[in-house]
Amino acid sequence: MSAEQTPATPGAPATGGRTVLDARDIARALTRISHEILERNKGPEGLLLLGIHTRGVPLAKRIAERISTVEDHTVAVGSLDVTMYRDDLRSHPTRSPHHTQTPASGIDGKVVVLVDDVLFSGRTIRAALDAVNDLGRPAAVRLAVLVDRGHRELPIRADHVGKNLPSARAERVSVLLDEIDGVDEVRISDAPKSAVKEGVA
Structure with missing residues (x-):
């Protein structure tokens, strides 16, 4: 789970709220993102998908399978x-x-696509860019997210978005994936006041 999701407890997605994306919606969004990545890159050559732990990892694998x-x-x-x-x-x-895992060939000269579940404040992505900088020098770095919920605190924008989901800051957006949670859903619910006050992610 990305810290962008404001979980109720560390490592545990919210279980309440209303479902805004179901399994079919998520599948369609990932298929669209996959085609957009291919079109932007003019093919699959030189691509490297880096999933941001936790739920960005299975999303990256699904996109790679589609490509x-x-x-x-x-x-x-x-x-x-x-x-x-x-x-x-x-x-x-x-x-x-x-664990950070990259191909043995490294990331130098590759078009790196960072993949995450939710884009919120942008602070997770800023941290990811710093991490990539320590790994090598890619030809380009792009960002693909399943959900963009707004409320940016940094000048960061996703190149590929599965769903723009306007939300109040006092709400929690939770992505659940079959590989981790046993179900594919995106839910939105009220966030605890403490999480809103802390400005998580």
């Missing part, structure tokens, strides 16, 4: 942990780090 089906070309997929690059680490010291 491979369309182009009959295997697209490299990796994972990116941004824990130590976050600017709110002091206020959330219990974050559990994950």
Whole structure:
């Protein structure tokens, strides 16, 4: 789960609220994102999809599978942990780090597409850009997100968006994925006042 989701407890998605995207909606959004990535890149060559832990990783794998089906070309997929690059680490010291995994060939000269579940304040993506900078020098870095809920605090914009979901800051947007949660859904619910006050993500 991205920190952009303002979870009720660390690592646990919200279970209440209303469903705004179901499994079919998510599938269609990922298919559209896959085609947009191919069109922007003029093919699959040189692409590297880096999923941001946690739910950005399975999303990146799904997009890579769709691209491979369309182009009959295997697209490299990796994972990116941004824990130590976050600017709110002091206020959330219990974050559990994950492993960053990239192809043995590295990221130099590649078109890196960062993949995340929810784009909110932009602070997770800022941390991801810092992490990528430490890994190498890609030819370009782009951003694909399943949901853009607005409320940006930094000048960051997604190149590929599955769903623009206007929301109040006092709401929580939760992405649930089958690989982790056993179901594909995007839900929106009221966030705890403490989470809103802290300005998570």
